[in-house]
Amino acid sequence: MTRRLITRWAHTATALALAGALLALGGCAPMTVTGAAPADPPWADALFAAPARPPQAAEALALSPAMRAYLPQLRAAGFDGTGPARALVDALATRSGLRLEYEAQTTRTAAQAFDDRAGNCLSLVLMTAAFARELGVSVVFNEALVEAQWRREGGLVLRSGHVNLTLGTPVRRAGWRVGTDESLMVDFLPGVDLRGLRTRPIDERRVLAMYLNNRAAETLATGDVAGAYWWVREALRQDGGYLAARNTLGVVYQRAGQVALAGEVFEQLLALQPDDGSALGNLALVREAQGRLADAAQLRARRDALEPLAAQALRELSPAKLAWLKARKGTAPVVP
Template identity: 45%
Template sequence: MKSRSTLLSLVVILAALTPALLAGCAGTAPRPGAPVATLFADGRFAPPSEPVGADDLFALSPAMQAYLRSPAFTAQVRNKGVERGLVDALYQKGQLNLDYDASSTRNAAHTFATRSGNCLSLVIMTAAFAKALGANVYFQSVKTDPSWSRRQGLHLASYHVNLSFLKRSQYAASSDGYRMLTVDFLPSGEAAGYRTEPLTEARIVAMYLNNRAAEALARGQLEPAYWWARKAVEHDATFLAGYNTLGVVYQRHGDLPLAERVFRDALGREPDNTALLNNLIGLLAEQGRVADSQALAQRLAALEPVPPFHYFNKGLAAMQVKDYRGAKALFEKEVARAPHNHEFHFWLAEAALGLGHAGAAREQLALALENSNTPGTRERYSEKLQHLRANHPAGSRAN
């Protein structure tokens, strides 16, 4: 049977990260399953070498406290009010100059210290400052399609979250004199038309814990990945992304019966979860249980006829046999589904170059650079784009 990729979900904003495929949903509560403690296997993993948890998630470091008291920050708050002043002090050009980095999820203090983080990290840091100023903070899940990325054989689904402040205003349209100020990290105005659902702080914490587990898993660090995933499930037993990550950890650790137990328990809570189904199908196939795997595969195909990376993988196969025209058509289908995925634009550029279309290659490589989400990919695409412009200037044709 054809091998399947492992699906995780990272809860981030903008174009970000979290393991499971259900990050941040606040709709119908999943069905109850087994007590979560019965799904853990602490004795199979070495004790964590560093603290695992989120007690310091929103804690302000001394540097953050000093920034709160700085003349520049206090002037923003004094002139614009707590909520708008905070947002401008953090994100206005010429202030902190934060860098977007989807490679890791950080707590508030670490995000501030490095001036970088993925979207979940930026939400956490913003909320930490808001809490210190006494602002009312509300977290929200934005109902967009997940953004997919790949790392070390894992397919990562990123879900978008943002936060809002409840602000008293004499100009508010509501009868109680309040209005909402929303802080979002999607491109300007892009999230405006999407439906949102409220998220509890407990769910944000679970997303953070689950992201840490997924990131450790992507680095091949199974021991810390287990403890972070365990903590995510323990913290919020209704957050199925944590179960999915825990099951993948067990599978990669060689504990296949435990992995199956976790996947099936989570599917009992949400039977149509496509990430869990995909991973259970792969697990059954790995054990040689072909009939069981195929039966679930038929069910998954009915729920998800065109899975993530479907056209992309076909495009890569076409590239291997130098079918650049076919690859181009397949990559264009993925770009239409996920226009902010830098990898799709990069490979579309490669296909265009194979066809001798240097102008189209430059255009797609520029889009790959624009949508890149880590310093490493930005540097790599920038170098490739400079090389392409130097060797194939505008008006030329690639050989």
Template identity: 40%
Template sequence: MKLLSILIFSAMLAGCASTPPMPLSPERALYDDAAFSKPADMITPAQIFALTPEMKAYAEKIRQRGQIAERHQALYRALYERDKLQLEYDSAMTRTASQAFEARTGNCLSLVIMTAAFARELGLDVKYQRLTSEDTWSRSGSLYFSSGHVNLVLGRDGEKVPTLFDRSRAVVIDFLPPPDAEMMPTVVISENRIVAMFMNNRAAETMVQGKLDDAYWWARAAIENDPAFMLGYNTLATVYQRHGDLAQADRTLRFAHQHEPLNTVILFNLSELSAAMGRTEDAARFKAELAALEPYPPFYFFNQGQQAMKDGDYQKARSMFVREVQRAPYYHEFHFWLAKAAFELGDLKEADKHMRLALMNSTTRSDSDIYAGKLANLRLYEARVRLRP
């Protein structure tokens, strides 16, 4: 499940015995409401999970199916079986429950929220889980995003989700499980954290669109709903930095770093911000801490590969992109650039393979259309090459 969090490099959830306890209330001294106009379309947590009349009618159909099969199993089948709701994955935006149902599509967080809304309507107990495996990453222009993975567990009618998982009494709903997901450790998270993730996603998405006012209020809402969600403060700091308020960005990042000193997202942003503010000693210290935790941050080899492409060194470019694919085998852009390097080297078979993988792993309809077009052009070129005398 893709949960966006504004960053420069990947997040690592960690703690330390010497760190202060997580805040129980928002650090409102870090807000600057007067500097940002509040958008009219902000929504409440209740609206995120709200069901439309059409959704309630669909829930009633599931309830009737539950007379034969138990309701948690009936909901599972209604969401998963292709002849039922026919949901599609699309990471272009984070939708509310009603938006995901209407579009029949959403990113994983949207689909978890929609499922939880239906479960609540059916009287089922819900437990949210976050997989504690290493996050994946993606980018949009100059912004990089860390992506965690969450799923949910549905209990049987009238029963709480058991502490020890029992397939006869609970069912896991996971819309885009990573390989070996069942073997990965999980941690239970609150609905407040889910809401904070939703708000933080919206902040990231509006920031990509250049809407800093909207991004500020979404990041602020994420913190209000879960003051211990440090990536919300990281996003808020990124808004300040893009708004030109470096001092406020610095205060916000230092607050987050104080509570999560091993978070590589925050560390990288602190090192870059300190350098921009002329604090060379601080920048060097943060970079050294980051290097100790993560010698080769996400996109490190990718950036080297892109530079090699510009230099015309396609062998080096291919080797760099291969290293990124080995670290993140399901990220479409790495496969796309590996295909480009292979094409430049005349290896059409490898180019075709990785263009197909870019298409298969794309997470938005627009990316899928782009890769499908490029794959078609590549195969047309391959056909022409075969016809040459």
């Protein structure tokens, strides 16, 4: 029997727009390359101060001492015939269990989500997977096919997609996995009927890249461009085929005033995925900064035709924000 688990409201992917450019983050609308890994994007390590402590991808799924102390309780709950997978789901879903809350501002590691009893969808998926593996339960990470959600945050426009995970054996149909009575799908998005929900499996490298890319966007939103660079660099080291991270790298370069590098990244991304709306919009900003206004208009028109919701979100920026962006033009990346 497929079990449905819901916290309050969750999303895991974010498409970030800074004064005109869009960033797509972990779990977002599919931005991926299959087969051989594409060529590396242009790196510019010398332009960004190295962090005191480099990002550590392994921390995303690591168990903390507090989580290990909680494991005996989960194991004991599974001995009554419920089994470890269902005992874990019950701990996540019931008021007597972990009492999780949704909180979207920061993408947490598994350990941080457990300590805070809160997280966005990706954070809660990481925490669930970390526990499941320690309990000997098989885990499949899934990208879910759901309608993207949009919101504004300061000068950013964020697009949210979704990921969840399956405990047990999922069924595959035409390349997508479908929740059935034989699998236990754990999800943190309310209002979605998990029976028949289309999902596509993603590997651990992709999940780690999503986590790192989200952290890059969140860091960039605070104004720490150098910190964001190192987060997204590690995301692409984990999974060079994750195009959302390439898009983030381009916006980091925009924000650093490296317009030529940003353009190179977006051109490379569009060569891999010609209809990517985020990259089209971001490259339009680069062309505008370079004085190539006709090219910028053409790119924007194509983006708007492909992603009308993105176009609407960008139009809803306040006049004050648009004036600020215009004043910043040519000195920093503009992201819608």
